Amino acid sequence: MKNSDTDLLPINNNPNFCLIEVLPRGEIREGIFIYLKDVFDAILNRSKLTLDVDDIKYILQHDLRINVSRFLPEIVNIFLEAFLYYCKCWRGWENTRKCLMENEALYKSFCRYLLNKYIFILMSIDVHLHQIPRKKNANTQTISVDFVTCPYELIIGNEPIITNNIVRDEKPWTKLAPMEFLNWPHLAVEIKLLDIHVRRVNTLKIDRYIGCGNRKSTLNPEFITHITSTSNTESSYTHSFFVFYFNQLFDVIKKIPSVNTQRVKELEDFFTAFLEDIKEINIGMGSMQTATTVGFHIGNAAYYRAKKFVVTETPVHLIEYLVPEVDLTLNYFKAEQDLDDLGATTFKSLNALNEKLSIPFETSVLDVLFKINNTCIDYTCMYCNVKFSKSRALEGVVAHFADNHKVGNSVFCAKCEREFEIKELAGKRWRHVC
Structure with a gap:
């Protein structure tokens, strides 16, 4: 298509x-x-x-x-x-x-x-x-407001990319469920397997300023932050088309002898998040284009943290607004539906692989097995720009976050004022009902 x-x-x-x-x-x-x-x-x-x-x-x-x-x-x-x-x-x-x-x-x-x-x-x-704008690299200036809670602007030299813990105590790292970790700030995951190459990056837009008095909500973030394409020959695929493909993909690869079941589980978790992303973005009746990156405001809610760090007659607060975002890139998707199979929706490459599973030491099957067990998944800490690959990639990136980044303090919804832990929000795709 x-x-x-x-x-x-x-x-x-x-x-x-x-x-x-x-x-x-x-x-x-x-x-x-x-x-x-x-x-x-x-x-x-x-x-x-x-x-x-x-x-x-x-x-x-x-x-x-x-x-x-x-x-x-x-x-x-x-x-x-x-x-x-x-x-x-x-x-x-x-x-x-x-x-x-x-x-x-x-x-x-x-x-x-x-x-x-x-x-x-x-x-x-x-x-x-x-009228979606392109991304721009520019210094960040705090939001100008007219009311008395923020009587001046504080210009920061570079856009903040990580939450501030100078005036807060860090919380110890806690074990995360797969979906919690997949939506964790500053984590990027890249998958290259058979017909598909997709990359998913969690970012965290932070607006930080110093203000006096009570906090006031000033953010009204766009849901779709940007759409960029790298080719003039993109192909579009619907959510249901991906569902059919992934169902057959896992039916086939689970039958490969000696396949690493933990890696298969990682792939299932990732593509579950990928399908949820397409549904949440909801562009073009729920579809995704190849050679295209879509940035969106996952969960469609903004959060804040405020810390009173100077005690005077007029309290002074360090206020951080946090807007979770995801950049989803479908570099390519080459699956072709097998029109000869009229009984079900199947795909040529997966049908061909399935037919070869019974052949001992078949080269193409061994090649797929090696990729699944060793090379198909890369994790990257976007804050440190450190990549983790090969069979123990997940263990490596989890250890890196546990040692270097810890867990941030709880946040409040900018709309309903309820308090949430980062872990809780990440597990729910940063979504809650106000």
């Missing part, structure tokens, strides 16, 4: 489409509906078909699961024009004989092609409407 126009057939080379007549709006027809399959068959068989705007809207709603009522009329018009354009330009029409012989398989391919195009359009609309 690609978003580039390299899979488009030039409009002038598609004579079949001339028999499709589109009217601005027809009369109301009780109980008569036109489906995407009707359009597909009409183009394929060179038969005449008349449809109007409402018919196309019904196709988008029924066959492509796009709720057009959620969008402004201007965007719906884009959807309608895009439908006609991409139907006309699909390269699958080039081989009419193959289309007639493999009608169902080609129709499924046609549906996926259209859905992929609409995912790309929706993601482009999201970016345009949010």
Whole structure:
């Protein structure tokens, strides 16, 4: 599935489409509906078909699961024009004989092609409407406020990247559950395995200032902080597509002899978090593009800590606002669905690997086994820029955090004022109900 126009057939080379007549709006027809399959068959068989705007809207709603009522009329018009354009330009029409012989398989391919195009359009609309800025490297100036709690601004030379413990006692390290550690500040995890390469970085945006009197909330962080792409040929994949892939992936690799079950558990935990990220980001009906990084405000809540460190008639506080963020990068995803398997959603590479598991000392199986047990996962402490690899990577990075970073003090929700431990929030993806 690609978003580039390299899979488009030039409009002038598609004579079949001339028999499709589109009217601005027809009369109301009780109980008569036109489906995407009707359009597909009409183009394929060179038969005449008349449809109007409402018919196309019904196709988008029924066959492509796009709720057009959620969008402004201007965007719906884009959807309608895009439908006609991409139907006309699909390269699958080039081989009419193959289309007639493999009608169902080609129709499924046609549906996926259209859905992929609409995912790309929706993601482009999201970016345009949010006017998402690029990341900038600049000195950080504390937020300017008009009320008396902060009568001056304190300029800090560089953006703070770790919470301040100068005036607080550190808490001893405590054992973390897998999901708690995966959402821990300053931890990056990178996975390269078979068809997928993904990187997930936990960051912590910190605003720190000195103020007098009671704390006042000044943050209103954007949920999507940035979207950056490194290629013009990105491919988009839905959440459900990833679910099917990961289900088969773990069914297959768990059957590999001598596979390290602890490493498989690490992979399962990571991809569970990855799927939750896609759901929470919720761009383009819940999808993710290759060669793309999405930064988002995980949990969609801000927290603060305040410490009174000077005792005078007017208390002076060191105030820190903490906004947990995640940068999610899908470098590539090369899985291809096996259309020959009509009984289930499976993938070519995983089917091929599964067939070779029974062959003793099969080279490709041994190569996958080595990668799972030794090289597929890297952990990095982003604060110290130290990477941990190989079979004991998880033990190494946990020991590093325990020895060097400890556990920060509890924080308060900037909205409801409830107190939370960092460990508790990390385990719940920094989410709570105010």
